Amino acid sequence: MSDDPTFKPGLEGVVAAETELSSVDGQKGELIIAGFPLEELAANARFEEVCYLLWHGELPDQPTLKTFRTTMASYRELPAATFSLLAEAAKHGASPMDALRMATGTFDLDVAGESDMVKAKAITARVPPAIATYWRLLNDREVIPPRHDLSRSSNYLYMLTGEVPGPETVRGLETYLNTVSDHGLNASTFAARVIIATESDMVSAVTGAIGALKGPLHGGAPGPALDMVFEIGSADRAETFIREKLDRGERLMGFGHRVYKVRDPRADVLARAAERMYRAEGDMALYELAKHVEATAIRLLDECKPGRNLRTNVEFYTALLLHGIGLDTPIFTPTFAMGRVAGWIGHCFEQQRNGRLIRPESAYIGQKGRQWVPIEQR
């Protein structure tokens, strides 16, 4: 590795953008979304309000929100090309994230000449129907057309199951989507900004972001955190199970975060959302087990890795909450995209306003002065 002082591997510590969308303070365990502490916003706002907030900087009043929701809902039908593509992808057994990326690339086919705000609404409206449609196609179940009288979250669960979900389940999902709606310059958001900064279009940017979100290093893999709870199965097995895992040097999924050095503020919000949802409409036994596993894990991590201060991260309660909502593990990450798309698009608008090409440099560490040798002489 070069000792060039301008080389910043992973761009760590480099500020690549100024933003009014969110602030992540890992030392304080604080997340601000468009001026609101996460705790203030997540459990109160409908997701469409958060979209409006991230795109316009202010919360909408009642008539504005009504128009905003109605317009957005009007784009829920997928273009015919999107539907055919999902059907083809299902024949190949593509992963739900690959299918969502492919589908997203086609979301503006019927609104190509419209404004970016129209495209923003069409993209945001179509992510949930694309996930639900694909998940049913992949599982050989009949596709359920969208309903326009339901909220975006409620319609998502309806298109997945055919049943209109209860209010606490919808509230749980909306709290999750709000919680993950934006989070500084994470890799997918950064990818979106790099793409839109060339003055490319919003579908290209969001498609790139979904491609980045797919990668396991992004942190969008909450499934395994819950797997441990299922594996443990009953509270009395927790201590032995976790201690053996730690003794073998294995990592506990759902604990620790690259940025947050104290408790991840999103974990608290999601823990409360999960408790509320499970108490009203869920399986309390699973909830109690998860709480016990969490407490045991924290205690044993403090004992086995003193000073590391590893705390429950967003993935643990994401998994618990999304499972309680009735989602299958393979669509956890697509559902993450369903929330984060609000932030991606907010960052696209912001990047367009402050437009500047994002073009870092590379340091060449290869050979020089090679001479061409015709293939006959190789």
Added chain:
Amino acid sequence: MSDDPTFKPGLEGVVAAETELSSVDGQKGELIIAGFPLEELAANARFEEVCYLLWHGELPDQPTLKTFRTTMASYRELPAATFSLLAEAAKHGASPMDALRMATGTFDLDVAGESDMVKAKAITARVPPAIATYWRLLNDREVIPPRHDLSRSSNYLYMLTGEVPGPETVRGLETYLNTVSDHGLNASTFAARVIIATESDMVSAVTGAIGALKGPLHGGAPGPALDMVFEIGSADRAETFIREKLDRGERLMGFGHRVYKVRDPRADVLARAAERMYRAEGDMALYELAKHVEATAIRLLDECKPGRNLRTNVEFYTALLLHGIGLDTPIFTPTFAMGRVAGWIGHCFEQQRNGRLIRPESAYIGQKGRQWVPIEQR
């Protein structure tokens, strides 16, 4: 704007990666591709040799190249899903770059379980057939199936026109593709690295890169440079036309570059390729006119903008060369992607080897401490 010293707008001057793939020295006007000065490589190598070089670090010997070309050629058929998608996109009149982005997202549907090297070959093999297929669909012409006995470049022109091109035309196209095969951390290459750095997949990375390449700020818009030559029409009108344009304060397309402060080395290589191709198989009158326009433009730029040292950039000769090859202006940028895909994939392999998440920071400049107001009170 904040005065935070870690804020690097556009990441200018920040080294985000070390690479053995290419070196761009704007002060010297020097471009090195995998150890070779551009001038040494571009006019000599077949494009498949450059792919192999960028992916393996060495030029292939004869049997290796033969296998490499044959394997790559075997992926020229587009998956059925890709073809249907292109047909749907054509119904909507999507731009060729949007169509290529959508198509690329589907390139691994039939090779999803294969190695990244297989995916690299499939993606690289399928870009030209996707462009040619889409261009014919968009223009209501019958689609021409690929031929496997032709080189990738020759097959591209065959699929566009139905005719096997002459050797100098193919040589001209290959020289162009080699010339644009890699160019440091340009925005599309950087997008690809950001995406693959999350341990996402190659199709996601290349799809994101195509989305970035589409943007006009990327510099992939060679069409307008030639438009001026056509508008001028005859040599005697050049001086008046250009002088009037400069007097009106308009920019001359095809001159000047953000990075190269002296002559763009790619312009020289492409100028020679254009001359050779036009002399053997092209319209010499157009070539002579373009040379005259270039010389006049340089003279008048030096006169009107002394000290700026604006020189012919890669776009001017790209446009002349690609037009001479017989390509229509709307597929110039997709044809750029057809060359750059070798570099994108090389960077993906390199990023995978040195794997590290690329995650810069953002500086929050928004409000804090906003309090939730229920919608009834707004």
